[in-house]
Amino acid sequence: MPDLELLTGGEAVAHAMRQVDPDVVPVYPITPQTPIIQGFAKFVADGKAHGELIDVESEHSAMSAAIGSALAGARTMTATSSQGLALMAEVVYIAAAMRAPIVMALGNRALSGPINIHCDHSDSMLIRDSGVVQLFVENAQEAYDMTVLAPRLAEHPDVLLPVLVCQDGFTITHSAEPVELLADAAVRRFVGEYEVPHALLDLERPATQGPFAMPDYYFELRRAQVAALEAALRAFKDVSVELTRLTGRPLTSVERYRLADAETVVVAMGSTAGTLKEGVDALREDGEQVGLLRVVSFRPFPRVAVARALSIARTVVVLDRADSPGGAPPLFAEVASALYGSGTELRGHVFGLGGRELHPEDLREIVSREAPTYVGLRSDPCPA
Amino acid sequence: MAALSAWQQLEPGGAIVRADTGRVRTGGWRTGLKPEADLPRCVDCLLCWLYCPDSAVVLDGTTFAGFDLDVCKGCEICAEMCPTGAIEMVPDA
Secondary structure (H helix, E strand, O other), X not given: OOOEEEEEHHHHHHHHHHHXXXXXXXXXXXXXXXXXXXXXXXXXXXXXXXXXXXXOOOHXXXXXXXHHHHHHOOOEEEEEOHHHHHHHHHHHHHHHHOOOOOEEEEEEOOOOOOOOOOOOOHHHHHOHHHOOEEEEOOOHHHHHXXXXXXXXXXXXXXXXXXXXXXXXXOOOOOOEEEEEOOOHHHHHHHXXXXXXXXXXXOOOOOEEOOOOOXXXXXXXXXXXXXXXXXXXXXXXXXHHHHHHHHHOXXXXXXXXXXXXXXXXXXXXXXOHHHHXXXXXXXXXXXXXXXXXXXXXXEEOOOHHHHHHHOOOOOEEEEEEOXXXXXXXXXXXXXXXXXXXXXXXXXXXXXXXXXXXXXXXXXXXHHOOOOOOEEEOOOOOOOOO | OOOOOOHHXXXXXXXXEHHHHOOOOHHXXXXXXEEEEOHHHOOOOOHHHHHOOOOOEEEEOXXXXXXXXXXXXXXXXXXXXXXXXXXXXXXXX
C-alpha cells in the first residue's frame, strides 16, 4: 500500500515544487493559485526548499523575472490564475518566443468581468496562441505528477518552452484527496540538472537573447516556435513513460475512458472528466454505449490521437469550459478540425462558466441535445 | 551580405551566439561623428570601456587600444565620460 497523504491540488503542487527545488520562483499571489505559492513559500521559509522566492509587484513582473532567470541558467517556476495570467499575457508570448523553459502552475479561473473567482478555462484560452504547452489535469494526484514531469518537458532540447500545468480552480486547487508523493531523491534524480543552450551567465559561451527580428527573420522564428511546440507531443510521451516507471500512473496526451465500443463519445478537459466518468458509468449501466475522451494536452493539440480515438464514434459531443463569443468554442474548434472530413456527427456545448457546476446525472440530457447549447444555464427564473 | 538562414537553422529563440555577432556591423548607424582618442592624455581609467553601450572600445589587457568603428554608433557617451578630455568626436569621413 503506497504512502498516501491528504492534500489539496494546491498543496500537492507545492510539494512537487519543493521536491523539484527550482532555483528561482518569481510569483504574485492570486486566488485560487495562492495556496500553491503559500505552501511553497513555507517550504522555503522552513529550509525545505532552497531557491530564491521573489515577491514581485505584479504578474507582469513575475513572468519577466522568470524569463531572465530561466535564460540566465536557473530552473524557474511560477504560478498564477485568471487576471494574473491576463496581466502576464504580454510576457508569456515573449517567454515562448525566447524559448524559456519556465514551469507554471495555473489554477484555472474565469476571467473578469463580471469578477468571479471560480473555475472555467477562459484564462488558459486567452493565451491559447502564445506558443506555450498547456496540460490540463483531472485531480490533485495528476496535478502533482504533471508538475514533477513539467520541468523535463519544458527543458527538453527539442522543446525549450514554458509548460503550464492547468488545474481547475477550487475543484482541484482547494479539494483535498489522497495523494501519493514520490521520494524527494527520486524527483531530484528524475528532473536532473537544469540546462539551456545559451545560458546568459555562461561566460564561456556568450549569446544575445531576444534580438529584434525584422521582416527578414520574424517569420522564420515563428515557424521554429511552431516546430518546438509540435515536438512537445513526442517529448511528452517519452518523458511521461519515464515518470510512469516511477509512479505506476500513466500520463497521456489524451485519456480514453470506455471508448472501445462507444457510439457516443463526450470530449472534455480538466476535473469535469472525473464527473463525466461517473455519468458514463451510469449510462453504461442502462446499456447506452457512451464513452469519454479526456484531452490532457490542449497545446500542443494531439490531432492524430484525437482523430484515432474518435474514429469509431457515431456522435461526438464536445464540452467546452470557455466560450468564444461570435465564434466556435476553443475545444470544439480543435476537435472539429481533427475530425474534418470523417463524417462523424459533431455537437458542442458550453458549460461551467464562472464555476457553474456540472453533475454526473447531467450527462444523460447532454448527450440527447442536438443543437449547440449552454449546459446548466438558467433560461427561466427559478427559486434560489 | 551574409545569406539569410532557413528557419530550421536558427538558434532557439533566435539567440545570436558569438560566432554570428561579428557579422552584425552596426557602425553604419553613425550619423556623422566618430570618437577619436588623444593617446598621450589617456590615463587608462577605462571608463569609456565601462560606459560604452556596445563593445566599441577595444582593450589590450587593461590598456586602452582604440575604437572598433564597425560597432560604434557615435553616441558620444565615451567622450562625455572621459575625465581627461582625451576623447573627441570628429567628423566621420
